[in-house]
Amino acid sequence: xxxxxxxxxxxxxxxxxxxxxxxxxxxxxxxxxxxxxxxxxxxxxxxxxxxxxxxxxxxxxxxxxxxxxxxxxxxxxxxxxxxxxxxxxxxxxxxxxxxxxxxxxxxxxxxxxxxxxxxxxxxxxxxxxxxxxxxxxxxxxxxxxxxxxxxxxxxxxxxxxxxxxxxxxxxxxxxxxxxxxxxxxxxxxxxxxxxxxxxxxxxxxxxxxxxxxxxxxxxxxxxxxxxxxxxxxxxxxxxxxxxxxxxxxxxxxxxxxxxxxxxxxxxxxxxxxxxxxxxxxxxxxxxxxxxxxxxxxxxxxxxxxxxxxxxxxxxxxxxxxxxxxxxxxxxxxxxxxxxxxxxxxxxxxxxxxxxxxxxxxxxxxxxxxxxxxxxxxxxxxxxxxxxxxxxxxxxxxxxxxxxxxxxxxxxxxxxxxxxxxxxxxxxxxxxxxxxxxxxxxxxxxxxxxxxxxxxxxxxxxxxxxxxxxxxxxxxxxxxxxxxxxxxxxxxxxxxxxxxxxxxxxxxxxxxxxxxxxxxxxxxxxxxxxxxxxxxxxxxxxxxxxxxxxxxxxxxxxxxxxxxxxxxxxxxxxxxxxxxxxxxxxxxxxxxxxxxx
Amino acid sequence: xxxxxxxxxxxxxxxxxxxxxxxxxxxxxxxxxxxxxxxxxxxxxxxxxxxxxxxxxxxxxxxxxxxxxxxxxxxxxxxxxxxxxxxxxxxxxxxxxxxxxxxxxxxxxxxxxxxxxxxxxxxxxxxxxxxxxxxxxxxxxxxxxxxxxxxxxxxxxxxxxxxx
Numbered sequence: 001x002x003x004x005x006x007x008x009x010x011x012x013x014x015x016x017x018x019x020x021x022x023x024x025x026x027x028x029x030x031x032x033x034x035x036x037x038x039x040x041x042x043x044x045x046x047x048x049x050x051x052x053x054x055x056x057x058x059x060x061x062x063x064x065x066x067x068x069x070x071x072x073x074x075x076x077x078x079x080x081x082x083x084x085x086x087x088x089x090x091x092x093x094x095x096x097x098x099x100x101x102x103x104x105x106x107x108x109x110x111x112x113x114x115x116x117x118x119x120x121x122x123x124x125x126x127x128x129x130x131x132x133x134x135x136x137x138x139x140x141x142x143x144x145x146x147x148x149x150x151x152x153x154x155x156x157x158x159x160x161x162x163x164x165x166x167x168x169x170x171x172x173x174x175x176x177x178x179x180x181x182x183x184x185x186x187x188x189x190x191x192x193x194x195x196x197x198x199x200x201x202x203x204x205x206x207x208x209x210x211x212x213x214x215x216x217x218x219x220x221x222x223x224x225x226x227x228x229x230x231x232x233x234x235x236x237x238x239x240x241x242x243x244x245x246x247x248x249x250x251x252x253x254x255x256x257x258x259x260x261x262x263x264x265x266x267x268x269x270x271x272x273x274x275x276x277x278x279x280x281x282x283x284x285x286x287x288x289x290x291x292x293x294x295x296x297x298x299x300x301x302x303x304x305x306x307x308x309x310x311x312x313x314x315x316x317x318x319x320x321x322x323x324x325x326x327x328x329x330x331x332x333x334x335x336x337x338x339x340x341x342x343x344x345x346x347x348x349x350x351x352x353x354x355x356x357x358x359x360x361x362x363x364x365x366x367x368x369x370x371x372x373x374x375x376x377x378x379x380x381x382x383x384x385x386x387x388x389x390x391x392x393x394x395x396x397x398x399x400x401x402x403x404x405x406x407x408x409x410x411x412x413x414x415x416x417x418x419x420x421x422x423x424x425x426x427x428x429x430x431x432x433x434x435x436x437x438x439x440x441x442x443x444x445x446x447x448x449x450x451x452x453x454x455x456x457x458x459x460x461x462x463x464x465x466x467x468x469x470x471x472x473x474x475x476x477x478x479x480x481x482x483x484x485x486x487x488x489x490x491x492x493x494x495x496x497x498x499x500x501x502x503x504x505x506x507x508x509x510x511x512x513x514x515x516x517x518x519x520x521x522x523x524x525x526x527x528x529x530x531x532x533x534x535x536x537x538x539x540x541x542x543x544x545x546x547x548x549x550x551x552x553x554x555x556x557x558x559x560x561x562x563x564x565x566x567x568x569x570x571x572x573x574x575x576x577x578x579x580x581x582x583x584x585x586x587x588x589x590x591x592x593x594x595x596x
Numbered sequence: 597x598x599x600x601x602x603x604x605x606x607x608x609x610x611x612x613x614x615x616x617x618x619x620x621x622x623x624x625x626x627x628x629x630x631x632x633x634x635x636x637x638x639x640x641x642x643x644x645x646x647x648x649x650x651x652x653x654x655x656x657x658x659x660x661x662x663x664x665x666x667x668x669x670x671x672x673x674x675x676x677x678x679x680x681x682x683x684x685x686x687x688x689x690x691x692x693x694x695x696x697x698x699x700x701x702x703x704x705x706x707x708x709x710x711x712x713x714x715x716x717x718x719x720x721x722x723x724x725x726x727x728x729x730x731x732x733x734x735x736x737x738x739x740x741x742x743x744x745x746x747x748x749x750x751x752x753x754x755x756x757x758x759x760x
Contacts, residue, residue: 166649171658182654183636183665190651594650596636 007073014069022064022075023051033077034086034115036093036203037152038065040535041162041511045153049089050115053077061085087119095126096175097204098147106205109522111532112150113204133178138188140210141362142196142518146178149206155179155198162511164481165309167192179206182594189595191312195305195480195509196359196384196518200534209359209384209519213391216381219351220263227351228339229264230331230411231255233271233422234357234514235385237545241523242389243399248541250549253404258392259355260405268335269407270354271414273327274421274430276334276567277302278558280584281324282434283575285504289472290439295319297475297490297502300427302326304364305509305518307588309480314487315590320505323585326364327421328354329371331411332378333583338571339411340374351380355388357422357517360509370586384519413563416553423543424478424513425454425461428506432465432474433557439467449556455547457512457536460486462502475502479511512539515546605630606638610645620648620656624663633664668711669704671749674728678717685738686725690714692739696746709753710746 003018009026016025021044026033037048044066052061056074061082069075076082094116101107136144151170156179159168167190171178181190199207219227231252240249252269259267281300287293301307301322310317325333332354336347354361361382365371371378383391392399406412417433420426429451436444453463454474459482465472477486489501510516516539524532550556558564572580609626613619623642627634634657643650657663675681675690690701693712697705704711718728723735729749734741 160649160651166651169651169655171654173659182650183639594640 005069005071007069007071007075009069009075010077016069019068022053022062022067022069022073022077025069026064026075026077031077033064034118035065036111036115036150037154039154039201039533041201042154042157043161045157047151047153048093050086052082052085052089054079054082083119087121090115090119090121091124091126093150094121094124096129097150098130098132099128100148100205104148104205105208105211106148106522109524110205111203111524114524114532129175136180136187137210138186139192139194139363140188141194141359142187142192142199143208143210144179144187145206145208146180147206148204149179150204151177151179152203154201154203155207158197158201162479162481163193163195163197163509164484165191165193165195168198183596185594185596191593193305193308193312193480193509194360194363194518197510198518199359200510200516200518200520200522203532209386210362211387212362212381212383213387213394216353216383216391219353219380224349225351226265226345226349227263227353228266228268228335229259229353229355230268230270230273230328231259231355232328232357232361232514233274233419233426233546234517234520234542235355235388236419236549237422237515237542238357238385238520239389241521241525242386242393244525245400246541247538248543248545250545251399252549253406254399254402256405256407257402258395258397258399261397261402262391262395264353266339266408268331268411269414269418270328270331270356271418271421272411272561272563273329273331274302274418274427275414275558275561275564276330276584277324277327277421277427278417278430278434279564279568279575280330280580281322282431282438282558284322284324285431285435286438287576289435289470289503296500297505298322300431300506301586302421302427303360303508303514304358304367305360306480306483306507308360308363308367308591309483309509311588311591312593314483315588316491317487318588318590320490321588323581323587325370325584325586326361327418328356328361328382329364329378329586330584332365333373334411334567336374336376336378337583338567342410347374347376350376352378354379354382355385356382357385357514357520358382358510359384359518361519368586368589373583385517386519386521389521410563410566413561415558415561416550416556417558418561419546419549419553422514422546423539424457424508424511425451425476425506426513426546427508428454428474428476428504430558431504431506432472434559435472436465436467437557437559443557446556454506455543457539459511472504473502474504474506476506478508478513480507480509483507512536512543515539515542606641607645610642614646620646620653621660624653624657628663632668633666635667636665664711666704667708669708670753671709671730672711672713673745674713674715674718675701676716676718676724676726676728677714678721678724680721680724681717681726684725686727688739689725689727689737689742692742693746696742709750 005018006015012029033051035051046063046066051064053064054076133146156168160166171180236252240251256267285298299320332352340347365379417430454461454476461476477483516534609623613623725737727734727737
């Protein structure tokens with residue numbers, strides 16, 4: 001049995017597991033201790049000093065984020081003296097933070113601004129130590145603005161330990177400490193995979209997405225252009241947070257409306273591309289599994305941050321990688337070929353904008369030649385959910401009053417299998433539904449369609465599925481820090497000439513999958529518990545939004561999508577056909593982790 | 597990626613220390629002792645050889661004042677700013693060096709002859725204020741000595757070149 005400790009916090013008796021910090025224990029009894037650096041995804045670093053509390057009988061205040069509650073402690077979390085210390089800490093932080101809220105991308109969603117506001121910081125007596133430091137926009141996906149960094153360490157911790165990428169680090173010490181890649185080189189020349197988890201965890205405007213909203217407004221304004229937009233699965237269950245909806249509300253129909261009002265000529269859905277990915281990737285799997293055409297396990301490739309990581313850190317896995325492009329790239333390629341031909345539009349005049357929960361997608365659209373399979377760059381601009389929300393607000397659209405409408409044809413129809421691409425385990429679930437049908441010519445019964453063992457937030461999830469008397473072993477990993485052990489297992493089996501431990505592996509770079517991608521909203525509202533920012537509760541609530549849409553869908557298997565059948569009949573012929581390979585598949589190369 | 601040509605000193609340091617946990621700093625010290633600084637390529641070689649991410653190595657290299665990331669000048673001038681030397685006015689001596697050499701503390705002259713740095717206590721406070729140049733200790737220094745100290749080392753280097 002776990003050992004418990006009993007103590008008192010602000011007069012409230014509490015019993016918690018031994019080892020629980022004062023900060024976490026206090027939250028259990030609804031006592032909110034403010035903090036800037038502590039985030040549930042990272043170890044306490046005791047960097048900021050805002051979470052100080054008093055313990056009766058001790059001379060000094062302690063940082064509650066890294067002090068475990070002990071038997072008999074009498075903790076005081078608030079009195080005028082504690083509040084005074086916290087104000088001083090905030091004042092010190094502000095003395096080294098540019099006073100640029102009005103023009104800061106993070107304004108309104110900033111944890112530091114929120115704290116300063118809560119503590120009523122009106123004027124400061126400290127001299128400003130702010131030094132303008134150069135921004136790093138080299139990745140064209142993520143922007144580092146070290147001037148706005150408060151040295152909380154969340155991004156470094158996430159990049160190094162949660163993601164195991166080790167692109168970001170602290171350079172120097174003391175006041176001049178700076179977040180940067182090793183040696184102060186450009187982030188684009190570092191191992192950075194553009195997943196944007198640093199930006200998802202940054203409390204201030206120091207790490208943001210690379211803003212391309214103006215580029216899209218310019219496209220919309222250009223009368224000659226036929227501007228097509230598509231939205232990724234995870235966007236529909238997160239954008240609502242920007243407009244005051246409860247976390248996880250599915251707003252697909254209103255989103256389509258908003259996009260039309262903004263002036264896009266056609267509104268497609270990446271979920272269609274997800275269904276198509278399943279047809280291609282599912283067929284790839286079936287070929288490898290039943291005919292041994294290429295090595296197993298097959299590894300999913302829809303996540304561009306994961307693709308980048310694999311090319312840099314696991315290039316020996318290239319032949320295990322699905323050659324399928326990601327869903328929005330498929331939609332982009334088909335928009336400028338299939339759709340253009342069908343409608344008689346010059347593809348040179350078509351612009352494709354993808355709304356993604358992701359910063360790595362900004363990198364993906366020009367990662368190699370196969371991203372221009374239509375003869376033009378297949379996707380012209382990627383906007384994150386956050387950028388789209390800003391554009392909707394700029395356009396003065398009253399989101400909550402919008403009508404719910406349908407997407408356009410022929411690249412807008414989707415099944416429940418397409419929509420679940422947005423969370424960890426979803427791609428695998430969707431693939432198994434169709435792989436089962438492809439192998440057996442029968443449909444997987446509805447009661448086993450959900451594959452419960454691979455839902456949820458366990459870092460690596462394993463399961464076995466029986467298909468025609470054969471066992472399919474699957475693994476699902478999310479958060480790139482969890483990938484290493486899965487790859488190691490595969491590698492060691494291969495080196496020892498053993499059967500592969502898995503047949504099919506799904507990887508998503510971000511913990512929880514795309515619902516918690518680096519481009520998702522970072523809204524601060526009373527609905528979002530502290531510590532602010534993405535956390536497991538938000539991840540699950542957004543995922544449940546997608547699960548709900550799948551459950552309610554009339555069609556829940558990608559191969560049942562009528563628009564997909566029509567696409568193959570009219571244009572592509574069959575999955576893995578020559579034309580499919582030209583437009584929907586890509587290739588990989590080993591890349592060095594550092595470009596210098 | 598790391599230099600493909602074996603970088604003997606660095607390779608040996610990596611080999612010597614890689615099995616011992618927590619000895620990254622020792623390996624980096626050895627490289628700096630041999631080369632006078634830790635070049636980017638060598639840091640990469642350490643990363644690969646010792647299995648430590650380069651980002652972590654640079655966190656260490658930039659945390660400690662001791663490590664140099666660029667080739668220092670031939671003569672390393674260490675101006676002590678420990679308590680005794682500081683109180684006896686060595687900061688004025690440092691300023692004089694900066695003025696005479698036209699460089700900032702922590703950097704090298706363009707001709708790479710001199711590297712100017714401040715250090716914290718060299719352990720001979722009785723001689724304060726102290727300056728150490730390439731191992732030679734100068735005690736009870738005043739700003740007016742600075743010019744002659746620089747000239748002394750310029751002459752040393754000139755003679756070396758003549759011999760060569």
